[in-house]
Amino acid sequence: GIQVEQSPPDLILQEGANSTLRCNFSDSVNNLQWFHQNPWGQLINLFYIPSGTKQNGRLSATTVATERYSLLYISSSQTTDSGVYFCAVDLLSNFGNEKLTFGTGTRLTIIP
Amino acid sequence: GAGVSQSPSNKVTEKGKDVELRCDPISGHTALYWYRQRLGQGLEFLIYFQGNSAPDKSGLPSDRFSAERTGESVSTLTIQRTQQEDSAVYLCASSSNSRTHIRVSMKVETQYFGPGTRLLVL
Numbered sequence: 001g002i003q004v005e006q007s008p009p010d011l012i013l014q015e016g017a018n019s020t021l022r023c024n025f026s027d028s029v030n031n032l033q034w035f036h037q038n039p040w041g042q043l044i045n046l047f048y049i050p051s052g053t054k055q056n057g058r059l060s061a062t063t064v065a066t067e068r069y070s071l072l073y074i075s076s077s078q079t080t081d082s083g084v085y086f087c088a089v090d091l092l093s094n095f096g097n098e099k100l101t102f103g104t105g106t107r108l109t110i111i112p
Numbered sequence: 113g114a115g116v117s118q119s120p121s122n123k124v125t126e127k128g129k130d131v132e133l134r135c136d137p138i139s140g141h142t143a144l145y146w147y148r149q150r151l152g153q154g155l156e157f158l159i160y161f162q163g164n165s166a167p168d169k170s171g172l173p174s175d176r177f178s179a180e181r182t183g184e185s186v187s188t189l190t191i192q193r194t195q196q197e198d199s200a201v202y203l204c205a206s207s208s209n210s211r212t213h214i215r216v217s218m219k220v221e222t223q224y225f226g227p228g229t230r231l232l233v234l
Contacts, residue, residue, distance in 0.1 A: 042227055045223075099145065099168070100157065100205075
């Protein structure tokens, strides 16, 4: 099956720092989403980005579909950015079943 | 409603008992998904409903797990004879996927997740 790998697995940063989270996937995708799971367990949609670049405030994401990776950028980190960031993909070959396959996540801790 | 809702938010049960978890998707969303998240891990797909099509049950871990959906509204996930390894957070998601003709066109939309049901089997 598809492999979705995220790196780094853990990241500890000082407040105000910038970070880049990476997601590699092993096959062509129809859908790619980035989520933030907050300390209370709620999954929050960040980006729907099967290709291209999007920005939303301090966050931006780029997916290079031909090279099978996506990057999530967080600038000027705040303590509220702490949590686990998941990349999830839906295979192009999975037509008829749009299930998301999740990576194992990057746990981000922002220290005041 | 404004988002996906799930109930109960927490459930503690004894091994061997049956449990029923409920999901109310976003109004108008044709697609509904159930996922499971074990402690410290990513989400695992369980089952997918799309409109009136037969559900994709390929992710259900055993025949103790089943799910139903009434039309394009509420879904229930039932776990029979619960085991301790069933302890996890069960998350529901919905999206407005649309399909014009199978294998011809599919517009895949963002999945929106509910808050989850935390199940603990003692």
